[in-house]
Amino acid sequence: MASETSSASAATELKLLSAIAVRPVILDLLPAFERVTGRKVAASFALNPAVKLRIEAGELFDVVVINQDMLEDLIRQGKIAPGGRRAFGRVGLGVAVRAGAPKPDLSSVEALKHALVSAKSIAYAGEGSSGAHLTALLARLGIVEEVGPKLRSVGGGETGQVVARGEAELGIVPVTTILAAAPGAELAGLFPAELQSYIDFAAGLGAKARDAGGGNALVSFLTDPESDDLLRSRGVERLK
Secondary structure (H helix, E strand, C coil): CCCCCCHHHHCCCEEEEEEHHHHHHHHHHHHHHHHHHCCCEEEEEECHHHHHHHHHCCCCCCEEEEEHHHHHHHHHCCCECHHHCEEEEEECEEEEEECCCCCCCCCCHHHHHHHHHHCCCEEECCCCHHHHHHHHHHHHHCCHHHHHHHEEECCCCCHHHHHHCCCCCEEEEEHHHHHHCCCCEEEEEECCHHHCCCEEEEEEEECCCCCHHHHHHHHHHHCCHHHHHHHHHCCCECCC
């Protein structure tokens, strides 16, 4: 893990921008980083596209954790230091149900298709990366007309809670969000392998980071293999 730092550098508060899909595990990791390094981290979370827009608009930050493709684009724009990028992990899409509710069969393409068509209502993050994946999936399966009217777009990180409150029968969202909504919501299962859409995340150092040393230390900490088991328990698979 990260090493001890001097008291002078420890006084600097680092600013972290992160995709909301990995918020649970980021919040789990930050206290240890602050304890070991003595640095405080101010973290802000939003949907992937919103984080990217904030950076493109000129918001200053030290470290970002975002969709890997978006981070690469930010590098091309000169917003991320080219040498400060590291793979963080990937998150698969899953189906959430209210705790105690029957879990649909998701074991095959046809089973998932049947579950989506049969559901009375489906919550999803319409403006997020997972929402784009779901929209593309419905078109691929040829069930846009049947399922489209049942979709309920909700804010980032809220899908699991909407299901937990019984306001939607199913939730289609990154697994991390479902696990974070426990005990009110449960993971019914992952998408079958043939339809699984992973969202890859990477961590990067801001090109105009106020504290490049501290930012690099945070990137290293977040991507340290020692945290692999914790990430796995929260629904994040490390990218090798």
